[in-house]
Amino acid sequence: MEIKVLKDILSANDQIAERNRALLDSKKVTVFNIMSSPGSGKTSLILETIRALKKKVRIGVIEGDIASSIDAQKVGEEKVPVVQINTGGECHLEAGQVGRALESLPLDRIDLLLIENVGNLVCPGEFKLGEDKKVLILSVPEGDDKVHKYPLLFSMADAIVISKIDLLPYARFDIPAFLKAVKGLNPKARVLKVSCTTHEGIEEWAEWVISAMRR
């Protein structure tokens, strides 16, 4: 006997993501799922965001890593609530892990929750966490040819941040070619350029963050 199923394998994850979303909606918390390869500057951008917006926005952070709490310690020094999730080998965060992390965050005192996903440009795209916006970071040394190598993530991102732009004089990164590729695959994405070292572009990024928050 054949049983028709026609169900997405990740439907269980999606349902939990919906539950996270409903909880965060009720608490009026905006959530960003921040994704990139390892070393592109997710933590640095989170730290810059906190420093730029701390006086206007109450920020909370969930740090996802395969192992260690190095990132959570760095973020904790900024005196914002932070929870570290160690996935123990898994290459992405899942909605259930985020749901458990939400239980230890003071959601009534958070306006913006930044979730740092595990460094990876493939799998995190498959697992919804309950976010409002997907932010994708690509650093200058990684090269401008990544849009069509990782089309799934680039096609679903709400904002694409080119990081480490202070390295443009030393690395080959053709910004017009990159913008053209992004525009082709994902014309709605907002592309921003930042350097967390020189702080160039951070103000514009902070403005986008504010504009992307719930009213």
Place this chain on the structure above:
Amino acid sequence: MHEMAITQSMVNLVLDEAKKGGARKVKNINLVLGELSGVVGDCVQLYFGLMSKDTIAEGATISFKTVATQAKCRQCARVFEVKDSEWLCPECHSISIELVSGNELFVESIEVE
């Protein structure tokens, strides 16, 4: 590594559906995988062997159906298969295209007794 999480979700889904259908044994799983989903069939097979042990799905086969990556041109509406990462409309050569398939990851049906 994400095949582990994906296979576990698949096993849960299959066992759930089999139970609902009153099945005693799952014989085959028809699984649909998009090329872009980044899921490696061999890994799913390997994990499935381990995760289905001592369940009614133990020993079931998995039939993989792969879905090609397809895109639609935003200029001329042509739908085409994306091959060798050529993200270009073969008709009008526009690069303004949207993904229409390739991200599938679902259980189409299960064969049970």
